[in-house]
Amino acid sequence: MMNRNYYTKIAGLGILLLFLIAFQNYSKAKNESFPEVKFISENNSMLELTDFDPNDLNEKQWQHLGFSSKQISTILNYKKMIGGKFLSKEQFKKCFAVSPEKYAALESYILLPENSKDTKSGNFKGFEKRTLTLSRKFNPDHSSLNDWIQIGFSERQAEAILKYKTYLGGSFVSKEKFRECFIINEENFQKLSPYLILPEKTPSNFNNSVKSFKSEEIHYYSFDPNTLDLEGWKSFGFSDKQAQTIINYRERNLQGSFKSPEDIQKCFVISAEKFEEMKPFIRLNSATIVKEIKQQEKTDFSKVDLNAVTFKQLIEFGFDEKAAGSMIGFRKKLGGFVNKEQILTTYNIDAELTKKLLSTAQLNISSVQKYTLTEAPEEWLKNHPYFKYSADKIIYYRVSNPDDKKIWKYLKLKPEYEKRMRLYTK
Template identity: 25%
Template sequence: MLLLPLLGALVWLVSETLRPRFGDSAPLLGDTLAEEEKHPAGGADTAGVRRLRLFRFDPNTVTYEELRLLGIAPRTAAGIVKYRTAGKVFAIPEDFAACYGITDSAYAVLKPYIDIGEAYRMRIREPRTAERRCLFSVTPEGNGRTAMARTGEGVSAAASGAENGLVPFDPNALGEEGFVGLGFTPRQARTIINFREACGGFRTAADFARSYAVSEEMFVRLKPYIVIAPPEEESAGKESGQAAGNGGAAASLPVELNRADSAALVAVSGIGPATASAILAYRERLGGFCNRRQVVETGVVTERNWERMKEQIWADSCAIRKIDINFAAPNAVARHPYITPRTLRKILRNRQLKGGWSTIEDMVEDNTLTNEEAGRLAPYLHFGTVPL
């Protein structure tokens, strides 16, 4: 009778001592780092916690097991592999930071070890040979606009001697072939053209840089050669203002839609007080007009009135208010007229799963937006990142 309790206590003690500690077998990155500081030497500490192993890795090819060795939680490691299988390419280290589950502290530790392979690395596409470069010169086209005339073998000595074979160009006048000649891929060229049509043209060099297909390095390279002619409606407005002198309302035309008040809008032929109120209300929901044709979307502007007013109004795309799609509150996203309830649900779901996007192309690739929705929303979205 006395030996039975002692035997039971001995069995319990042995089982507790030998039982594996599953909670310590896969520590989080922060816990592992803390253990590293406590136990700087040896393969494992006395508590059996696995040491962190830091090594150079490419997020495009790293395996699940290697991610776990880096101290990344199982669910996050599996998500990264699955995200990559779906077609995601990590072109810069910051793409890895955008993965769901990678915290700022974890990214700060892993960033020095991220090594993007040459096949995946973001780089500026240069023309392959001097013979195949597409050079352009500025020639007058009328109404203050400029056109890009393609030059062949008869390029002047000054143009042929320019750095990288570049000469001044107007991004509003280039087609797909022209942008490819500047060093963009055909897909990037089509994206720039779609963005240009969506925002009503580039009014400044900064507008051109806002296109998500134009990287910072490419913009720095091209900026000295960007020459943007005044838009036709602006030139026409200046001429009408000079003709009208200091008298009459015509001197203030055309009216810029994103800064105009109701009084300025009513001065436009075809816009009455009710129409002006509808335009201002829609402008608030939209965040601003990127092209003048959008006033028809208010539902109160008839085609007849549009024909009367279109030469008297214009839209400055630089004045629109953008939505930070990675961090904006759900109600702020839902207010935009281009985002339907179904699209809103997809945006919120995928944002929670992935932690955000780097470009609007990423939103198209993961089926968050259709191509049509992306074309309409591109001028209104901003892709913010969390500061380290």
């Protein structure tokens, strides 16, 4: 009898111990802060962007924009939660899988009104949801930029379609390959398919045919990219629009000249494959580079404040438009940089060029707004990149415990998260 009672007590204690362990793990998980969201792209410099409606994209198309599988899942779940459709850029921006830097890079390409008020009033501020108009069958290999625009695509979308054709070797080859073009969503493909004069399936010798097309049609020769004109770039297989884009990039972004072959590689209309084809023929003349270096002396960057540096000055220093926009957007979201290391975490920037800027320019943090956790406005907490994942907890805890030390203790943050949050607290 005693043995039976003894084992019964032991079993009861075991069950109680298991329950306490499970409860402890649950509490720990519940208080754990959100992980930092990072966008990973093995080839950010070659990311091709064009106009898109986030409501139309499938998983593969989200991947094309640089999102990971987990981030895509979060975006799609968020879309379901808000009713199955993004109604505005403002709504899309609130998805926590879309970082401020990523949103800054995508914003100008999103085919949505700015906010919900614009949706209701019809004031879409330039937003235009296009419909395709087709009246007869056509061979897409023969369609020009204007032809695609007349069908119903935007100019940027038309450029992307033509670039994709160039990537394939000058021909869409088949409906199957045409369907793989990033900008052709499933709905538009179904509309276009009956009108396309293309075979249904891709030929088994497709790769060989692309290679032979390129070798027969394009003849490279030694050239200085700083003196090559529109016709010269076109002779290398670029369309009128692509050739003009390269020249504009050289004249506007780089102030008149390429400094190195890497500058050419960074131009978004030149694919990695195309650059490798041209690379052996590039002959940079030092005389044409000097002009660009002298022009860069307009701004003394040793006197520039990183919290006040303009988009135009970043372009002058050597950043491309996407990188400059990302840095300005990230700074605005933070309310100003507190230390230079933060700038290196900006999405879509050239790390080496950024380090050069950081070693040259100054950083004045006197105008950066800081708060205590008990005084911080709710809107500031919910929108600040470092605080938004803990905003609800902070607002909850400070109601009954208006003491910063206690709130920090209750948050139970990872050291690295707390460290960066404290940059913006008094």
